[in-house]
Amino acid sequence: MNTTVKFKDMKFNTKTIHGGQQHDPSTGAVMPPVFQTSTFAQTSPGQPIGDYEYSRSSNPTRSALEEALASIESGAKGLAFSSGLAATDCLLRSFKAGDEIITMDDLYGGTYRMFTKIYKDSGIKFHYVDMNDLDNVRAVINENTKMIWVETPTNPLMKLADIAAIAKITKEHNIMFAVDNTFATPYLQRPLDLGADVVMHSATKYLAGHSDVIAGALIAKTAELGKQLHFQQFATGATLGPMDSFLVLRGIKTLHLRMQRHCENGEKVAQYLNKHSKVKTVYYSGLESHPYHEIAKKQMSAYGGMVSFDFTSEKKEDAISFLEKLKIFTLAESLGGVESLANHPALMTHASIPEEKRLEVGITNHLVRLSVGIEDIEDLLQDLEQALK
Template sequence: TKLIWVETPTNPMMNIIDIEAVSRISKKHQLLLAVDNTFATPYLQQPIDLGADIVMHSATKYLGGHSDVVMGSLVVNDETLAKRLYFIQNASGAVPGPQDCFLVLRGIKTLHVRMQRHCENGKAVAHALKSNPNVDKVYWPGFEDHPNHDVAKKQMKDYGGMVSFSTKAGTLESAVKVVENLKVFTLGESLGGVESLAGHPASMTHASIPKEDREKTGVVDSLIRLSVGIEDIEDLIEDLRQAFA
């Protein structure tokens, strides 16, 4: 079986794929379309309704929401496909424990209220960064000048809590200084928890990619990725301000 795998929007540049358009292509060529919907969550986006065959979630992130579980899920609405995936799961032993399941079920109960706050805070942080003279570019799909804004507006309920930006200085040292000075944001590679996290892709998530290849996709040395949590927004904005100061 041939498969098209789409991650939306799971990279530091917040690129968003038009799921309906890719679905038309996949069906034309009799391909399965799988979408990683971790960043958007079912609250903001429903890929199966947009034509996807398989939807993946890292339940460790927003679904769990509290950074205390390791789990993933595949969601389908086709019984035959579900049985094929279950056979693989059963054969490989990828079965979560009862405590992990409990933690994710607990997290799902508050998913809607958490995502609302993530979106509100993400918007406020994105606008604060855009007006900061020490910031060069801000990547957040809610901005009308974002290259994928129209796609996000069409297929998402809101724009999520992930924000990336590059420093005006444009150097690795300037980005490292900012993340080292943060007090409320914690330096970490994960995302989707109630706490705010900051990551430096060039030295963390994308460190194994050659610099030339990284920069072709916009992942420059001065890029910082934020997973904006649900803390008081004034605390988050003040933390970013003092980190630059």
């Protein structure tokens, strides 16, 4: 019996639990089983018993996750990868030598490393522009431009790109438009509904939400693009295993609840830091002082749990001392888990970006990035206070 829930206008909070999902047809299991198998039996050569032949091509547990990904992002096809960078790599395999890609000047360090160290040598040209002024985008578009890639909000400076406005430009020039939606998640922002062609996630972060899995995702707006990306994934092999797929799917089912608390705590942390004498600038799009606040109001339903700030003293030593004194915030790479994490981008997540380039875009040596978790806000504020002292 097919028990897939098919409400035409299912609300987002319901989608996270039921979207694209069905009870296991053989047992009635409410959660999809972990199909820990590499291959599937066939009755005759080329005639599998069911829909599956080999787990690199597809696996029932991964398929359940991919259906959920497509549902929450309002896409036609979801794909689950072994990491966010593997997902990015799969998308970039759509392009060849001579093609050009326009991207933001503030990027996750791993994305920048891939663009500059791997694909630059393949003959693909990248343009890094400040997309606050869309004339910067228009100025570098030419006949070789094949894609615009944006993070919004960016890592770690929380810059925003106007998704709908950029989508209009890409449609005019027949250019693919990809959005890294890791920081916002579909709970806060839905790029495909705003005109993007494909969404990327480091599902390691908020989608999984518990700091216990490495995963990535692509969600294509059309079935045609989804089919192309699936072939590229199948041919190169960076797929997500069944147990990891199960963990990400489990995380998605509480995404809406976790994001509510991440947003509440993030806003209060940003407001607290914004009033502190030792803090020079707070980077959080929910603050009216943030230069991209109006864009955030237009395309996001709330402002998330990521907060960056730098020190009034402009000393790296103050940032390091602060990070070493934290007790509830854990000094660690990554973000988006239920626990609060703190990070020094210049020495950690963005160390692969040359210092002159970091400083050019504003990633100073006294910049700190916080992933505000879902703990009690009073404990988090007390921890920040004692560390700042």
